[in-house]
Amino acid sequence: MNICIYSSYAWIKIANNYGSILQYFALQTYLEKQGHQVYWLRFKSEEKVTLKYKIANLLLKRKDRNRTYKHQNPKDFQEFENKYLHETPYEYTSYSQLKNNPPKADAYITGSDQVWAGLSAERYLAFAPKGTKTLSYAASFGSPKQGFLNKILFTWRLKNIDYISVREKVGIDYCKTFGRNDAVYVCDPSLLLEKRDYEKFINNKKNIRKPYIFSYWVNPIQSLEHISWTKITNYANKTKLDIVITAIQGAEFSFNKEKIISPNPLEWLQLIHDAQYVITSSFHGVAFSIVMKVPFLVIPQKGNSSAENLRFYDLLDNLGLTERIYDHSKPIDLQLEKSINWNEVESKINVLKEVSFNFLKKSLTK
Incomplete structure (x- = not known):
């Protein structure tokens, strides 16, 4: 089956978000293993912000989403994209182009990441020709x-999707509110693959670093005090561990520029794979630490980005790993060094994966 996926294409063109590009890579890889032909919809709207859009923002009390981020490593991201990701040959720059000449496919998927954080038609596959399958994945x-x-608009948009799955349990409740009682809770695409699947792409890289903590931060940080940076550095000094820092989407401004590295997507995976510990504020920092079976702590985001914490709360609760959410009142060493029963975690992941596999299989064969 030919499958076209709408995901985070436009986003990674302006922000080097490792989770966004690798979650698509994971979904593509999984579906190809099932015998499908998969390609990523290259959609990057260049339409100007209209008066209608501004009025909608005002009525829905949405904050301006048109923030500008500097992509720190566009060359290496593009090289990864060219080498590993299958894409539509044509890059669409407006919805009208997409609607009038949609890429040919037997099925269209929207997801993962925050594809439904907005109401634009392409996010809900409204361009798909009648008679083709439409589904959301995570x-x-x-x-x-x-x-x-919002209820009226989301109810209207979701009618276009034949089969719905969501990444957070609260998404099930939203879907019910919007008239869809058939939504299924599934895992993020990054968890569809095994550690060995990723190691095929990174094991040929030799690790020459001394033991280190990999710290990965996303979105603006109000102050280093909010992420207990002094405690982190003191722990690293005490245990003679280096700290490797990658910070994106505004987080980079909180650190000394010379201390930050901007790896390519596979190097980022390698950094997690080889780390002694991972400390992060990112959902995908957590997800890939789990895949690689690396002990981690996640430090919840604050301020405008705090709503994103819900993503890892759900996952960690489901896997019995809520103790990996950092508690500022407790010593960091006791939390970071606390052992993880990876066999137990893997057993719980497998249950969630089975639901996810079944959803995709049934949706794509009905």
Whole structure:
């Protein structure tokens, strides 16, 4: 079956988000292992912000989403994209182009990441020709949506999707509110693959670093005090561990520029794979630490980005790993060094994966 996936293409063109590009890579890889032909929809709207859009933002009380981020490593991201990702030959720059000449496919998938954090038509596959399958895989609504107008608009958009799956349990409740009682809770695409699947791409790289903590940060940090940076550095000094820092989407401004590295996507995976510990504020920092079976701590985000914490709360609760959420009142060494029963975690992941596999199989064969 030919499958076209709408995901985070536009986002990784402006921000070097490792989770966004690797979750697509994971979904593509999994579906190809099942015998499908998969390609990523290259959609990057260049339409100007219209008066209609501004009015909708005002009525829905949405904050401006058109923030500008500097992509720190566009060359290496593009090289990864060219080498490993299958894409539509044409890059669409407007919804009208997409609607009038959609890429040919037997099925269209929207997801993962926060594809439903907005209401634009392409996010809900409204361009798909009649008679083709449409489904969401691990779609996320992002921040909670409230209000009568939102309910009407989301109800209208979700009618276009034949089969719905979401990445957070709260997404099930949202879908019910929007008239869809058939939504299924599934795992993020990054968890569809095994550690050995990723090692095929990174094991040929030789690790020459001394033992280190990999710290990966996303979104603006109000202050280093909020992420207990002094405690982290003191622990690293005490245990003679280096600290390797990757910070993106505004987090980089909180650190000394010379201390930050901007690896390519596979190097980022390698850094998690080889780390003694991972300390992160990122959902995918957590997800890939789990895949690689590396002890980790996740430090919840604060301020405007705090709504993103829900993503890893769900996952860690489901896997019995809530103790890996950092508690500022406790010594960091006791939390970081606490052992993880990876066999137990893997058993719980397998249950969730089975639900996910079944959803994809049934949706794509009905």
